[in-house]
Amino acid sequence: ELKVEQNPLFLSMQEGKNYTIYCNYSTTSDRLYWYRQDPGKSLESLFVLLSNGAVKQEGRLMASLDTKARLSTLHITAAVHDLSATYFCAGDSNFGNEKLTFGTGTRLTIIP
């Protein structure tokens, strides 16, 4: 059974700083997904990482996948207040299974 762990659970950072959220998973997962959730809102898809070495960037966010290390990272560059949200990573349980296993989420607060 796939298990997904994120750290840190909570992260407060100042505007303009860089930081990384880590997502470790327990068994083979071909694909890794990152979602954003604002308070009281639904989940928004950010990145889909489909293969080892995949890197995707959108604005100040960059996600990468290392399937050998079973690790995905979400890197935040020069944080701004608008990035304050909870970020979830999720993996496929196994290839061909249409279910996702979510991590615990990282609540990110950007302090002016």
Place this chain on the structure above:
Amino acid sequence: DAMVIQNPRYQVTQFGKPVTLSCSQTLNHNVMYWYQQKSSQAPKLLFHYYDKDFNNEADTPDNFQSRRPNTSFCFLDIRSPGLGDAAMYLCATSRSRTYNEQFFGPGTRLTVL
């Protein structure tokens, strides 16, 4: 724009009074999911449909039922809501097993009095 729609956005019910939440999609996706999310927790999958095939999670209480009358619509029925069922209910869709990016609706916030 193609999207996932949930109604109502807010639902208040009384303890034990049945409630139905609805979800529709214009994405023409094969898979539809229902999640329960409580405060500060990750979404918890209740069940999902792959086309007409229903897949229930082992730990989903019998109190929760679902219907998918056609590709576009899916319903969540809570037969006798308890106080512990107060949560955000999220509907999501994905294209297929081989591409599992899930698209979420705005959610229904359920309050049980």
